[in-house]
Amino acid sequence: MKLIKPFLKWPGGKRWFVEKHSTLFPTNYNTYIEPFLGSGSVFFFLQPTRAILSDINKELINTFIGVRDNYSEVVKQLQEYQTEHSIEFYYNTRAALSTNNVDDAAKFIYLNRTCFNGIYRVNNNGVFNVPKGTSDSVFRKEDDFKNWSRILSTAQLNVSDFEVTINEAMAGDLIFADPPYTVRHNLNGFREYNEKLFSWDDQVRLSEALVRARDRGAHIVSTNANHQSVRELYENRGLSLLTTSRFSSISANPTNRRQFDELVILSSEHFLL
Incomplete structure (x- = not known):
């Protein structure tokens, strides 16, 4: 395996x-x-x-659903994020509201990979507030979204x-x-x-x-x-x-x-x- x-x-x-x-x-x-x-x-x-x-964590579960059901769209959006990535873009994306599971997944993965040390932290209002980190790479060489989607295909995901x-x-x-x-x-x-x-x-x-x-x-x-x-x-x-x-x-x-x-x-x- x-x-x-x-x-x-x-x-x-x-x-x-x-x-x-x-x-x-x-x-x-x-x-x-x-x-x-x-x-x-x-x-x-x-x-x-x-x-x-x-x-x-609703955003977390929505991220897994997005990868499970629409991994190719998630990857496409992450590619756009990689092109646009900057300090200003990071904070604008952090503040933006998602409208569907694909947006949730792309935003969550992007922030996770470019925030400080991969930390997940929210403020008293439940809003993610981790500052930008040193990594500027949205993708990793071991990325295998197709396989992640396949493994998740039989999983029930619940908030x-x-x-x-x-x-x-x-x-x-x-x-x-x-x-x-x-x-x-x-x-x-x-x-x-x-x-x-x-x-x-x-x-x-x-x-x-x-x-x-x-x-x-x-x-x-x-x-x-x-x-x-x-x-x-x-x-x-x-x-x-x-x-x-x-x-x-x-x-x-x-x-x-x-x-x-x-x-x-x-x-x-x-x-x-």
Whole structure:
């Protein structure tokens, strides 16, 4: 299977995770379900035949729909953006309103590739406000919009709360959940931004939804902040907890780990390292 990288750069993206720990995912499952889509690194890595993909970010989901349904028009518009690209054009495009999924997709991809460090951030009014970055290239040599469209062709894309999406999982389905990382008492260093996206109450709600899905027979692979308050949500509930990071191997031992390590939550103890 050809390795397909996502077309977006996303904060906290899991491209490194699937490349390093692909054996944590079952090889046989029914529907793949991802309630926090982001760049879709795991989805594009697994290339499932059936998928339910969702996020609360409407512009993000519209971007995926645009690539799925009209990738050639998206590419055409990106080519125009490349020709017009400048500091003034960046800020004019950032401020412009989109009128359809193609516009949404082209604008979103253009801003993602030319903004500062690929960051996605909005102001209190929900408006994207990241300044222009140093990259002036709208296209990348690994771009494969036709293949991205093909892989997305059988995926259901929804703007949805994560719990609604997880509740659709049945026996034999695979859920991959990678929420924004927040911890109890806001001690994780991302307090101001992440707490607005995903509160501690959301963390509790997520843990309960995943346990219910596990009880229905779904496979669970979830990543989260490696913090004791998060671990307590899943301990003693029949789930396996591991830790990993970009810079170290995966481990079941949480001691002597660095603060940037991540928690991995699995529904089964039968995994390969």
